[in-house]
Amino acid sequence: MLGRRxxxxxxxxxKLGAELKKAYSAGASIRTLAxxxxxxxxxxxxxxxxxxxxxxxRGGDTRRHAAR
Structure with missing residues (x-):
């Protein structure tokens, strides 16, 4: 784990960029990596x-559903 500052x-x-790229390509989300x-x-x-x-x-349904 890296220090915040x-x-x-x-x-x-x-090196970190390559490691993150590998994990992201394997399916990890940016939030999970962060x-x-x-x-x-x-x-x-x-x-x-x-x-x-x-x-x-982006994942998931990005359209708003009409109120029912």
Whole structure:
């Protein structure tokens, strides 16, 4: 687990990005990955993007149902 205010740069950032990409490609959600490494959703999203990950579309039903 990484500290919240620790800057991740250079080879460590590339390595973490590759590890997150592998887990995300295996089906883990960004929120799950963020919780697992103790970082924010935005940080994980940014690292996945930097690692060249093709992100999945939003899950679940995104349309609102009419009131019944």
């Amino acid at each position: 620790v800057h991740v740069t250079g080879p460590a950032r590339l 919780h697992g490494c103790g970082r924010s959703y935005g940080f994980v999203h940014r690292l996945l993007t930097e690692a060249g990950t093709t992100l999945r579309t």
